Amino acid sequence: MPERSGKQSEKQSGKQSEKQSEQRRLAVLKTYKLYVGGAFPRSESGRVYEVTDASGRWLANAPLASRKDARNAVVAARKAFPRWSGATAYNRGQVLYRVAEMLEGRREQFRAEVADAEGLSAPKARAAVDAAIDRWVWYAGWTDKVAQVAGAANPVAGPYFNLSTPEPTGVVVVFAPQESSLLGLVSVLAPVLATGCTAVVVAAERAPLPALSLAEVLATSDVPGGVVNVLSGRVAELGPPLAAHGDVDALDLTGAGPEATALEAEAAGTLKRVRRPRPDEDWTADPGTGRLLWPLETKTVWHPMGV
Amino acid sequence: MSTFEYAPAPESRAVVDIAPSHGLFIGGEFRPAADGKVFKTVSPASEEVLSEVAWAGEADVDAAVAAARAAFPAWSALPGAERGKYLFRIARLLQEHSRELAVLETLDNGKPIRESRDVDLPLVAAHFFYYAGWADKLRYAGFGDAPRPLGVAAQVIPWNFPLLMLAWKIAPALATGNTVVLKPAETTPLTALRFAEICVQAGLPAGVVNIVTGDGATGAALVGHEGVDKVAFTGSTEVGRAIARTVAGTRKKLTLELGGKAANIVFDDAPLDQAVEGVVNGIFFNQGHVCCAGSRLLVQESVADELLDALKRRMATLRVGDPLDKNTDVGAINSAAQLARIEELTAAGEAEGAERWSPPCELPSTGYWFAPTLFTGVTQAHRVAREEIFGPVLSVLTFRTPDEAVAKANNTPYGLSAGIWTEKGSRILWMANRLRAGVIWSNTFNKFDPTSPFGGYRESGYGREGGRHGLEAYLDA
Incomplete structure (x- = not known):
């Protein structure tokens, strides 16, 4: 029976007696599950795959999501879109800030999971988790500002009030970065949510546990069910049905790896908005507005002026 | 009703010298x-x-x-x-x-x-x-x-x-x-x-x-x-x-x-004469060869008959013919291929059971021409309601409630433009918010400006x- 998270508690506990009792106690392991429509189902396929740390030590089994799970996730995301996109920007900001608050309370858990997932030292894992929480706060604050930055009042040559405003494009499939299991994930997911889109996340294939734990945070942060759906599994299996799905509006291929070109070509069939992977994206850098603007549509409304 | 006859008013070709x-x-x-x-x-x-x-x-x-x-x-x-x-x-x-x-x-x-x-x-x-x-x-x-x-x-x-x-x-x-x-x-x-x-x-x-x-x-x-x-x-x-x-x-x-398949939505409180002008401009401007053309008229059921009567009267006054004539409203279809596509889709409209109407209209004997046409009795499943025709062909559907208008307007894979005709300002904004289209014209249609973003x-x-x-x-x- 493998040990998990033992090292962390060992370091923090100075007392011999506690250590002994810890050694006697059998750890309660977590069954990691998908997050779809606000619920935590297993894969309908009944499949799991083994997740290991950088050194090959078994960490847990993750659900190996199927095409059917992917389609269920899209249905849930589509169903959640009217309410989430129709919420006030202030309300979305409140909810996203709540996510940061919940994450803050689970820093220890995420430090351990990120350290395991990415093979990071404790200080590096701590920095990654802290940066991820701060990134939620950054995007939570954007919800009621992006329309002012991305919109425009247009001085047309005629008696019209002409206004362009950004709107969320709809359901976005996010292929989470493979190499940054929490900070990278948050960096691609939070802006999509801030704009009012709903998301289907395909977690990092080899390091999905932080993403699956993030789902537990989202479920307890007032984020309505279906706004975020998290799948773990193979990009090569989940990508094609998601890229071809008529109810998906956009693809973020950041973590799609070698499948990216084929998925972009597949997405052409329904003219999805596609964000291509960019080599060597630095998740610690100032994120700028690019990830807020790409899943937006610009709507321009013409109103005649007259009495 | 014809009271005035138009004299020919051709624009001179002399200003153009086309090399062979x-x-x-x-x-x-x-x-x-x-x-x-x-x-x-x-x-x-x-x-x-x-x-x-x-x-x-x-x-x-x-x-x-x-x-x-x-x-x-x-x-x-x-x-x-x-x-x-x-x-x-x-x-x-x-x-x-x-x-x-x-x-x-x-x-x-x-x-x-x-x-x-x-x-x-x-x-x-x-x-x-x-x-x-x-x-x-x-x-x-x-x-x-x-x-x-x-x-x-x-x-x-x-x-x-x-x-x-x-x-x-x-x-x-x-x-x-x-x-x-x-x-x-x-x-x-x-x-x-x-x-x-x-x-x-x-x-x-x-x-x-x-x-x-x-x-x-x-x-x-x-x-x-x-x-x-x-x-x-x-x-x-x-x-x-x-x-x-x-x-x-x-x-x-x-x-x-x-492409597009824009809905032009007319509510019962709209100024109908203005709406008719907007509907005509929406679909017959540039022979309907417009990606953002208002090719689906959604009219509230309570004013459908009144609006259609006015629309047909207005369509009967459209002048189809010599594009160089300054009084011409509807010119030539751009190519034989495009004309064939329009003819194919309108034939499908009839075959699927929609009712076709065009005003009496004499078309020139050479060139590519298509009379302004409207279809009534159209359902959302008809090809003339789903496919971009890219010609002077209007499909008419009706609705009862604003929710139904939104649902029908958005029931298309396209999302380029839409029109709303109503006197009620709050309803315009409510509708504009819900229509999934890149350009919304309220009480106007087919307006363009270099400062105004356009796209779908x-x-x-x-x-x-x-x-x-x-x-x-x-x-x-």
């Missing part, structure tokens, strides 16, 4: 296609051959991309103010040649001179003026302190607004420091080639603008060319899909402006043209 043959514009010079191929462009109103035009093959596309690449370093390094001054020059020259270009457009395209003269050409010049001013102000556009151009832009445009689409493509590309290779539509190459001469007159450095004429194969060679950094396409959704597939996995930034949701494409937003397509933002 035209070359490709590559590297600042006109030249024949490498393999010597040519095609003919005809006037769709008379089937008269207007000119022979070089048919660019892969070697020509290659040469044009090379010329654009060679011109890029100097052009992109030019101070923005200097680039802007070239665009201002072009805008002025377009104004000076506007009557000539309007007549040429009408001859080659078949659209009424009233539209080419009063809509297309003023917007063309305005578009160059607008983007000229951006050239030295890009750092204030919200795309970073020093936004960079992309490089060589491949631009493929349709035949419905030949020179206006050229302006929408070339003006922002040049203002941001890109060089371009533009392919006009096969049936309407002449104004683009005249524009090339204007570039020469403006002293634009050789290779900054290149024009390659040809057919779909020429366009495919251009967008697939390795040396291209940016692809901008306006045209059908089918071709848009193929282009998106072609550029997948490349560095090429893509913007697409594709969903399968109507992505990216915006016009306004500050239109710069993004040509910057590394």
Whole structure:
């Protein structure tokens, strides 16, 4: 029976007696599950795959999501879109800030999971988790500002009030970065949510546990069910049905790896908005507005002026 | 009801001198296609051959991309103010040649001179003026302190607004420091080639603008060319899909402006006479060859009969015929192929059980013509309610509640435009919020302006043209 998270508690506990009792106690392991429509189902396929740390030590089994799970996730995301996109920007900001608050309370858990997932030292894992929480706060604050930055009042040559405003494009499939299991994930997911889109996340294939734990945070942060759906599994299996799905509006291929070109070509069939992977994206850098603007549509409304 | 007869009021063709043959514009010079191929462009109103035009093959596309690449370093390094001054020059020259270009457009395209003269050409010049001013102000556009151009832009445009689409493509590309290779539509190459001469007159450095004429194969060679950094396409959704597939996995930034099936929604409190004018303008402007045409009329059930009576009366007054006649409302269908498509879809409308109506209307004996047509008894499943017809054909559906209007309007894979007719301001805003379309006209329709972003949701494409937003397509933002 493998040990998990033992090292962390060992370091923090100075007392011999506690250590002994810890050694006697059998750890309660977590069954990691998908997050779809606000619920935590297993894969309908009944499949799991083994997740290991950088050194090959078994960490847990993750659900190996199927095409059917992917389609269920899209249905849930589509169903959640009217309410989430129709919420006030202030309300979305409140909810996203709540996510940061919940994450803050689970820093220890995420430090351990990120350290395991990415093979990071404790200080590096701590920095990654802290940066991820701060990134939620950054995007939570954007919800009621992006329309002012991305919109425009247009001085047309005629008696019209002409206004362009950004709107969320709809359901976005996010292929989470493979190499940054929490900070990278948050960096691609939070802006999509801030704009009012709903998301289907395909977690990092080899390091999905932080993403699956993030789902537990989202479920307890007032984020309505279906706004975020998290799948773990193979990009090569989940990508094609998601890229071809008529109810998906956009693809973020950041973590799609070698499948990216084929998925972009597949997405052409329904003219999805596609964000291509960019080599060597630095998740610690100032994120700028690019990830807020790409899943937006610009709507321009013409109103005649007259009495 | 006919009380006045119109006398013929033809615009003079004397202002236009069409050369019997035209070359490709590559590297600042006109030249024949490498393999010597040519095609003919005809006037769709008379089937008269207007000119022979070089048919660019892969070697020509290659040469044009090379010329654009060679011109890029100097052009992109030019101070923005200097680039802007070239665009201002072009805008002025377009104004000076506007009557000539309007007549040429009408001859080659078949659209009424009233539209080419009063809509297309003023917007063309305005578009160059607008983007000229951006050239030295890009750092204030919200795309970073020093936004960079992309490089060589491949631009493929349709035949419905030949020179206006050229302006929408070339003006922002040049203002941001890109060089371009533009392919006009096969049936309407002449104004683009005249524009090339204007570039020469403006002293634009050789290779900054290149024009390659040809057919779909020429366009495919251009967008697939390795040396291209940016692809901008306006045209059908089918071709848009193929282009998106072609550029997948490349560095090429893509913007697409594709088809539409816009709903024009009339509520029972709308001023009906105004609404009728808007519906007519929405679908019969430019023979309905408009991607954002209001091709689905959604009328509230309680006023449907009244509105349809008024609409039919108004349609009976539309003058269909000689595009050069200043009193013509509806000109020629652009090509035999397009006419065949319109005929096929309208036949399907009848076969599927919709009721077809056209006013009594005498059509010219030569050229390509189609009478203004409306279908009633249309369901959402009918092809005439689902497919883009791109002709003067209106499908009429009804609704009872605003929710039903929204659901029906959004029941399409397209999302380019929509119209709302009501006197109630809060309802306009409520509707505008819920309609999934890039351009919403409330109590008006088919209005365009260089400052106003235009482009679609969903399968109507992505990216915006016009306004500050239109710069993004040509910057590394």
